[in-house]
Amino acid sequence: MKLERTIAPEFKAVGQIELIRPEQIDLDNGCKIFCFNSGDQDLVRIEWIFGNLHFDPAKPLMNVAVNTMLTDGTSKLSAAQIADKIDFYGAFLQVDYGYDHSQVVLYTLTRHLAATLPVMKDIITDSVFPEKELATFIRNQQQKLQVSLQKNDIIARRKFNKAVYGNTIYGLGAELDDYKTLHREDMLEHFKQMYQPSNCTILVSGKIEQSTLDQLKEAFGKEWSNYSIKAATSQPELKPAPDHFYFVEKPDALQSAIRMGLPSINRTHPDFPALQVMNTVLGGYFGSRLMANIREDKGYTYGIGSGFSSLSKGGAFFIATEVGADVCKAAVNEIEKEINILKTVLVPEGELSLVRNYMLGSLLGSLENIFSHADKFKNIYFFGLDYDYYDRYTEVVKSISAVDVMQMAKKYLDTDNFYKVIVGKY
């Protein structure tokens, strides 16, 4: 029989997606532990996650600096000793600052946990931010910032965030002078308030033995007390700027960075899953309309995409790209044209079913290993959602109609209210 190469093989729709749910342990000091156990490999990831403290515009870098400098010394260990101990056991220690939460992460072979955990305990409960290290930190960060500020896409993102989020923790784009507001005493106080048990969530994923849990409970339970002041983690409301257009001219630019969008809803809103489908059609995957038009048809760019930032105090919709400086206006026109089409013409069924399958396959594929299951949990837990969020999400992806997609575009892509940032030539 001749092989028929022009016709695609039969395919199956993605079935039920099973998420691994954690086992929860509540410690007496208010710290919560969530365990995702899977014994496939002899390794474990532990994340200590803390809510950021209330943003103070007079000391804007406090949350990020305290987090970044957690590896720079405790009352017992110097920065060098911390690095030596972690590296010696082949472990990886990361600090990650995020808009809402900051975290400390340890990756280690399970058999080296006993050796590395005491270092983690030291860092999380007893960091001291040595003056000398602080001076080094400030100087090196200032140097890195100077390089970042030469990058058009980074400038565009900073301008955009400042515009849609206002003078808040989300809108922060550090300036060189902001580093002058960092003082050791403030950082110590910030550390004590933020890095305390009642503001801490621990996620353990990988091969978890009873002894692992016992060590964790010991180090971060009984031996760890709350500070006298409760962590103030509430953030002020977002204050989008009145100006909607920002142009930073770079006369020598070969490309212009474009970033546009507007404040929007976050994951807790019932429309969020439908909005994700709409976004995927527009700019959320390689076959999206923005990519198909602006890259694959016009060749204006190497890449273009759109997305939603979901934050605890709201969120934003954005489209971002870097295009040839000579075609910047044309690219902006095409972007607006695509948004308009989405608002006025129903998505053809063929395209919608493709996007449905793509999104479900993508969700299934994102569950690569036990770490991914823990990541899925984080996405809901810190928004006060339950696992039924994923049931709703898959249900919406499977059943959404072209009319719904158009409604979402009309309701959430109000181009009259778009913020638009261009860095380069326009």
Added chain:
Amino acid sequence: MVKFNRFTLNNGLRVIVHEDHTTPMAVLNILYDVGARDEDPDKTGFAHLFEHLMFGGSINIPQYDEPLQRVGGENNAFTTNDITNYYITLPASNIETAFWLESDRMLSLAFSEKSLEVQRNVVIEEFKQRYLNQPYGDVWLKLRPLVYKKHPYKWATIGKEIKHIEDARIGDVKAFFKKHYNPQNAIMVVGGNITTEQAKQLAEKWFGPIPAGEKYLRDLPQEPVQQEERRLTVTAKVPLNDVYIAFHMPGRLDEGYYETDLISDILSRGNSSRLYKTLVKDKQLFSEIHAYNMGSFDKGMFVVEGKPLENVSIEMAEAAIWEELEIIKNQLVPADELTKVKNKTESTMVFSEMSLLDKAMNLAQFELFGDADKLNHETDKYLAVTAEQIQKQAKEIFRKENSSTLIYLAA
């Protein structure tokens, strides 16, 4: 330990199957044994441009991405100086779609003029975005020709200049396809929730009928041993000075490679590494400093790169780097420090087994090196390295007459 089965089709296509039934997903990875090093010196950037064209439709399937997305799959590809690698991940129940798509573009592309025209533009924008419109972005365009005088590593995968991309014609595309894209020059890895029997049946069905094509025999100009110290200073609109010192080092399969790789870890991996501790923290001369090896298949490049602080002269910065290199040449690495970098290598290997795609790509690469099973002995190779061997290798590499220094001055 990554287990696998292996078979070869009559047309020469090597197939490796890695069964992993813990995931509902599958991957199909195809490595073509062609990279930027195989390009004509007047048509550089072509292997990479060609990679883009592989998504522009094949002989029987006008659109590559769409049917894959329709079955819940994703794909991408990358080109290096040595290889071109394409991969698909998708729900395992739809794996046949991946065989269908990949076999058709191995059979023949559609060679569409429109696709060529658009992808030329896309790649030119990529050239600008990554190499020209970034501070320090063009460093590889300057450093490679300083380090390599004969070997085609003297140009970057993106190409020597934009003009080479602009000049690409459909005839070039067809010739390149014929020369490099056939079963004999490819290695396919199928991984995930699939059995070897299934994979064999699908491979025979979709790839079996593809003509074997001609085997490409690589015969590249070899890089002569460097005899003299090389220097280049450029001034550019960048905020900070930057120092690059590059050395020739053994190729991926040559003796001394593992030693050299561990040297880069000793110097620069993590906050306990020598360059960071000494030059960033203790002496406070650099804001950042890195040492790395490019992992090239042929004679490779070992790079030390650092941005000195504003009050530090280029001479001081260079002297400080050399001082560290002299230490590793003249003193045996202490046992603890050697254990440390070996432990890190070992745990990195274990963590890489968390990713199905990483496993598939690694199997393909080691099969290209002669045997996919070498992947499972990689850690042992590192563990066997002694302090004496490291010292010997450091002496071999870190010599002025084996160095090419590029100074980037802030205008």
